[in-house]
Amino acid sequence: MTLGPSDDEADDVDDTHAEPRIIDEGLSQFASMLPPSATSTVAPAHVTDSSPAQPPPNEAEQTVLPDVNMQSQSTKRSKNKRKSKARAGESAKGKKSTMPSKWADKCMYAELLEMKEGFDASGDLRDGIPHDIETGFLAVTPVPVGKRCLAVTHQTSGIAGVVPNTTIRSRMLGKPLMKPFPSTLPPQTVLDCILDEHWRDNGILHILDVVTWKGQDLADCETPFRFWWRDTRLSELPSFPPPPNAAPPDQHSTTYQFPHPTTFAPVPYHTDTTLSHFLTTLIPLTRSTRTIPVSVPVLAGSSSLGEEGTTMDLDGMPIVQLRTIHAEVRSDGMLLYVAQATYEPGTSPLSSWVPLHAYETHEERIRREAAGGPGGVAESPLDVFER
Structure with a gap:
């Protein structure tokens, strides 16, 4: 009886002819080597089961609990991420809404010309009027009453005068004052304007200065050249018939x-700013009312309409009859520009404002009346300028 080949014999035997060795001893002698908790889970050697061994109840609970905790933690993290993204979006929207427009405070706003009567400590006359007003300034008058604004045009793919291409923006905030509308102005043009106080009745936009014309920057040009360019280019614009009536429907027959x-x-x-020209022409012109001709359509209920009617049909195309009205524009004052200055956005000392009527607060009026001044309206700055 042998227990198997010896070590020397095993080396000589080829691996291909090796036979499996069967150990006849049992496994009971190894039972003492197992831990006490695992002895009850060891199955007999002769029992074969293809299903995996089930873990103890305490181990199963320990393996499930971490998964639940991980799921709850991941859910909380995703919720926190969503909240943080929502807060970031709200803050971005808030910042976007508070961002100023790029057109805000882009008009060249004149400083009030401070004038006084009397002499200084050295005995020289100091009235506040520039000493080189006759040679170094340019006068713009009469400046109409209205709202200061910017007229901005953009490039469009349609026909000029038909497709909306112009936006009117406020001076301080740069916000649109009305919806974009079609005009004959060229694209990429920026004009310093005054929207007439009665623009709904006369359709007038007063052009004060030109900043950009058809993409060409004119802000660096001197004042006389900018005004010459403004008048020349505006005179070349074509004219179009008035747009449809914007009055309420019940007033279409009587009001346009x-x-x-x-x-x-x-x-x-005006380039002539001599003192004599101020006294004889410019100051009286500032006090006067300007008249501008405007074309409006003839309405059905107008008293000036004849018996023929408001329209006539020519090849199926209605032709609207037009009439010319003379719109009266009130004056608000006079502007003085430094002749050799460029266009400077914001409040600038390069231009001075001489209003026709005085501006004063309630406190200033109380001080003036306490000093023995007139009890009504304060004295006109234009009158002080004339003296």
């Missing part, structure tokens, strides 16, 4: 209102 400005009227400028 412009939906947007259609007349671009330049504010007159």
Whole structure:
């Protein structure tokens, strides 16, 4: 009886002819080597089961609990991420809404010309009027009453005067004052304007200065050249018939209102600023009312309409009859520009403002009345300028 080949014999035997060795001893002698908790889970050697061994109840609970905790933690993290993204979006929206427009405070706003009567400590006359006003300045008058704004045009793919291409923006905030409308102005043009106080009735937009014309920057040019360019280019614009009536439907037969400005009227400028010309021409012109001709359609209920009717049909195309009205524009004052200065956005000392009527607060009025001044309206700055 042998227990198997010896070590020497095993080396000589080829691996291909090796036979499996069967150990006849049992496994009971190894039972003492197992831990006490695992002895009950060891199956007999002769029992074969293809199903995997089930873990103890305490181990199963320990393996399930971490998964639940991980799921709850991941859910909380995803919720926190969503909240943080929502807060970031709200903050971004808030920042976007508070961001100023790129057109805000882009108009060249004149400083009030401070004038006083009397002499200084050295005995010289100091009235506040520039000493070189006769040679170094340019006058713009009469400046109409209205709202200061910017007229901005953009490139469009349609026909000029038909497709909306012009936006009117406020001076301080740069916000649109009305919806974009079609105009005959060229694209990529920026004009310093005054929207007439009665623009719905006369459709007038007063052009004060030119900043950009058809993509060409004119802000670095001197004042006389900018005003000459403004008048020359505006006179070359074609004219179109008035747009449809914007009055309420029940007033269409008697009242015509412009939906947007259609007349671009330049504010007159004067290069002769001698004292004699101020006294004889410019100051009286500032006190006067300007008249601008405007074309409006003839309405059905108008008293000036004849028996023929408002329209006539020619090859199926209705032709609207037009009539010319003379719109009266009130004056608000006079502007003085430094002749050799460029266009400077914001409040600038390069231009001075001489208003026709005085501006004063309630406190200033109380101080003036306490000092023995007139009890009504304060004295006109233009009157002080004339003296």
